[in-house]
Each structure stands twice: as structure tokens, then as C-alpha cells.
Amino acid sequence: MIVGNGGIAMELIHEIKSCQVVWAIKDTHIGNAFFDQEPSSFLYNHYYKNGEDNNNNEDEDDKKIDNEIDNNLKIYDSNNLDIYDKSKVSRNSSIGPQWYNKYKFIGNVDASKINQKNENITIEYGTTIKSIDSDDGCEWNIMVELENGKSYGCDFVVSATGVLTNAMEIDFTPQMPDATIQNGYTVNGETMQTTIPNIFSAGDVCNIQWNHQTNNNNNNQYHQNWFQMKLWSQARIMGRYVAQCIAKKSVEKEIDDIDIISTSFEFEFRTDYSSSQYVRIYLYKGRLRGAILIGETDLEETFENLILNQIDLSRYGQELLNPNIDIEDYFD
């Protein structure tokens, strides 16, 4: 049983093989933190519904990162009830990128023979856990009752229902103009300084809306492609940026030359059911602003470059998504 519909739940669902999984989500579609209903349905139908093994493309770099980080993952069993006592919970760093590479999430069940619909994943939408019973007399290790009235027996429950940042006890007072208010304190999006002198902020703890900032700084043009999602990739970018802000402040220079993050819409999409690819691009005034890519499209680098260099693509129109045209070669 997996509860939650965020980054960890999505990654786990992708990694688990040969195991029947019940996935309880509060929302109406999977992955709602990252995309809307349409790519969500595509992802489910083409990658998860029939238990297709889509995990043959592990990135060597990802593995390398994984080997460098400590194992922060904590697995609790039902006897360790201290985890529910907040005063006894030790505060930890997150488990790190590609944490799942350390584990083999392979069950020993031929789920297709158990589930009559031949689906390894049963999704319960619009619900959450009501109660968990792990009495000795149970047929299963754990019996889970959902808010929608259904009950499932299972061996293991993964609760991936989000994390809280550890900044709540600091009382910041909003003071600065053009600032982002988060959790009652304020961060200046240009300098990343909080309203406490010499305290800077980055990562999940602050919610910087760079693309909405109304400042007069010339660098504002670089902010337009920022769309914050609480992912490792973005935490790294913010960490790098805040480090530069701190360095600049320490030598008391203007921050104009800091290497700021470069990144009415039209959008177009293509689905290619035969090869399980989904591509959606967002164009603004003929320039590429963003894309959703599902499957092995091999388009990520090309599209990233088109977002960064802002070439006017109006003349290509629909052809940009024509699967018979190798746009990677074209824009090389």
C-alpha cells in the first residue's frame, strides 16, 4: 500500500516490480503535483497499467551520485511506535537524489495471476487511510481501511505524504519590498536574504516566485522560465545561486553580474501510442517555454536548448512535433 501522490510515491510506483500495489491518492489523477489530467492518463495507461517494465535505462551518472550519499533512509516497523511521538523524532536531512537505486523493489508475487484485471497497480482515487490494523490475528500483516470504505490487506505501508521544512520556529518579520513571504517570514528573491540579517534561504524552505517578481532589475528577463517544484534539481540551482549571493555580499559588490538562473501561452502536443511517447510543448510568442516529455523521446536536450536560446520557432508550427522529422539534427 502506497499513500501519497508526490515525488516519492511516483518514484516508488515506477520502481516496484512483481508486486501487487494499492495506491491511495487524495486527488483525481496521478502526479498532480507535476502535471495535469492528460499526461497523467497517458502515463498510467502506457507505463503502469499492465505492469510494463520501463526501468531498463538507468542513468550511470545517477548511480554515481547515489554511491556518494549516505544511507539516510529509515525503515520503521510497526513495533517502533515512537515514530508517532513528535518529541522523539530526530530531524534528518532528506534521503537524497536517486535514493531508490540502493534498493531492489522486486516482489515475489506474480501479480498478474492474482489481480483479475491483470493490473499490478490498483489506484484508489480521492481517498486516504482511515485506520491501520496490525493485530496478530489478521490474515495479513497489516489491514488498511480507507476513507472510501474499502479495506485492503497488505504486507507493507509506505506513507509518502510530504515533509515539513524545519524553519517554523524562527520568527521572521516581513520588511523587504519585492519579497516572497513563506511560512510567516520573508525572503528577498534577488538577494535570497531573509529578514534576519545574514540569514539566507534556499531550497524547499522558501518558495521563490522568480517568474512573478515585479522588480526593476535588468536580470528579470532571466526569471521568466522559473517554475518552482520541490525537486533536487531545483534545490541544487537555488543552492548555487544563494552561494553566489552570499559571496557577493561578503565582498560588498552589486549583484548585477550574478549568473542568474536562465530558463499568453500557446501549447501543442503529440502522442505516439505505438512507441509510448508523449510530448507536449509550451510556446510563448513562438518561443519554447516548457515541455512535458514521457517515454524515451530523446528530445530533452534539444528542447532544453530551445528554451535557453529562445529561437523563434513560429515558422515550424506543427512540424516541430512531427515524429518523422529529426529536430535534434535540425537544431544541432
Ligand SMILES: NC(=O)C1=CN([C@@H]2O[C@H](COP(=O)(O)OP(=O)(O)OC[C@H]3O[C@@H](n4cnc5c(N)ncnc54)[C@H](O)[C@@H]3O)[C@@H](O)[C@H]2O)C=CC1
Ligand atoms: N527527484 C526529486 O527531486 C524528488 C524530490 N522529492 C521531494 O521530497 C519531498 C518529500 O516527498 P513526498 O513525501 O513525496 O512529498 P510531496 O510533497 O511530493 O507529496 C505529498 C503527497 O501526499 C499527499 N498527501 C498529503 N497528506 C495526505 C494524506 N493525509 N493522505 C493521503 N495523501 C496525502 C499530497 O496530496 C501529495 O500528493 C517533497 O518535497 C518532494 O518534492 C521527492 C521525490 C523525488
